[in-house]
Amino acid sequence: MPAPPPHDASAALAALSEIAAALNSAREPEAVLDAVLDATLDALGAERGFVLLEGDGGRDAPFEVRASRNFSGDDLAGVRPLSTSVVQEVLRTGEPVLVYEAEADERYGGVESVVLQHIQSIACVPLRLRARQVGAVYLDAVRTRGRFTRDHLPFLRAVADQAAIALDAARRETALRDENRRLLAEARDRHGFAEILGTSPAMEGLFETLRRVLDTDATILVEGETGTGKELVARALHYEGPRAAQPFVALFCGSLPDELLESELFGHRKGAFTGAATDKKGLFEAADGGTVFLDEVGDLSPKLQTALLRVLQTGEVRRVGDTVSRRVNVRVVSATNRPLADLVEDGTFREDLLYRLNTIRVEMPPLRHRGTDAMLLATHFLDRFATGSRAHVDGFSAAALDAIRRYRWPGNVRELEGAVERAVVLTRGSTVQAEDLRLPDLPADDALDLTPGMTMKEVERLAVERTLAACDGNISATARTLGVSRRWIQYRLKEWDGGERAPETA
Structure with a gap:
């Protein structure tokens, strides 16, 4: 597409529409910069161009070339003094720089790169995001004088504004994707x-x-x-x-x-x-x-x-x-x-x-059916809870490990986690003792004095009532011990009591 004539508003609008579509489809910052260069070179008939953005090189290299078109490596290095001078002017004033005949321009005609590379016309427009200068777009022509005129300035400003917004959006999207990947990896590690x-x-x-x-x-x-x-x-x-x-x-x-x-x-x-x-x-x-x-x-x-x-x-x-x-x-x-x-x-x-x-x-097997997993889990929980002021707690005594091994853990892993956390808080030394665990003295066996001929319903009722008595009427503790829900216990008690029941302990 040739450079839009100043009076041809429809051509300029069509070019801006194409550029907007290209920027809208670019999701990565690098793709945005490529779209900007390709579209502006095509719309204005420029021969070469590059985009500079803020860098991390400090005062010696405040801006970096992030995308370029039709420059060889030597050409790009040769034009750097000129581009630096032009960009500094653009950023100092916040206004575009247009050079109609570079060799005759008193500001740049003596610059070596203008002479050696036969640069005829230059256009440089700032990339501005919310009143902050973030870079610049540089275009030039080596065969045509007066390639860029002031009539092109509204078009160049519009392109630069679109490019800055698209670049910011692409950077934000990239940051969000990176953050999402980080959080997802963290979630996989945690869960x-x-x-x-x-x-x-x-x-x-x-x-x-x-x-x-x-x-x-x-x-x-x-x-x-x-x-x-x-x-x-x-x-x-x-x-x-x-x-x-x-x-x-x-x-x-x-x-x-x-x-x-x-x-x-x-x-x-x-x-x-x-x-x-x-x-x-x-x-x-x-x-x-x-x-x-x-x-x-x-x-x-x-x-x-x-x-x-x-x-x-x-x-x-x-x-x-x-x-x-x-x-x-x-x-x-x-x-x-x-x-x-x-x-x-x-x-x-x-x-x-x-x-x-x-x-x-x-x-999910109960903890009592998992052999030495109880000791493995206890060590894992100790590492989790022995931090900060409790970082000196670094292990279990032999008696504590034996207690962990012998206990039946009716509350399973959740009960073990709570017991270790409690022990880390209560222990006075660097080693958790058996008494620090404060495990209840439950019978080693779960004998229920079963009578031959009892039905499963009767065995179920006997188990619930015995456990409820051992837990002092605490329904939540009874449910944890038996591995059932609190609602199930309440349902059974209501059924056995004919629908009436005295207030229960939570």
């Missing part, structure tokens, strides 16, 4: 398989299963006692898999009433219920492209089980109070501390939902 510690055969089998399902979209059901680390598995599947760059959203299904839980999962329309002041996305929409983790999915009510089944079957969610369904692409990982098959048998969980959730079943 990946490396954070699930264990060398026991039970854990090796778990790792093998996880690796085989990592790159699939199959729904995963993680079963295991409370405190075994089921959410760690869900996070590892997400952050080690192909959805890692997308959201991971977790929800504990046993802590909210139905109405609020439905709104959290599926969202709601403004005015759908009292307090719904605005439209709200649900967690399935928020996690689109990523993973939804439903902890204690067995605690969902029949109504929400039906709604969840519909999402799994159709891939669509409907907000509360809405008539429009929205497509979502999520991987569902769910967890439960009681086998869902037992809940199906009890009539409290839908069998068809179980089949949807249970495409791949992963069982």
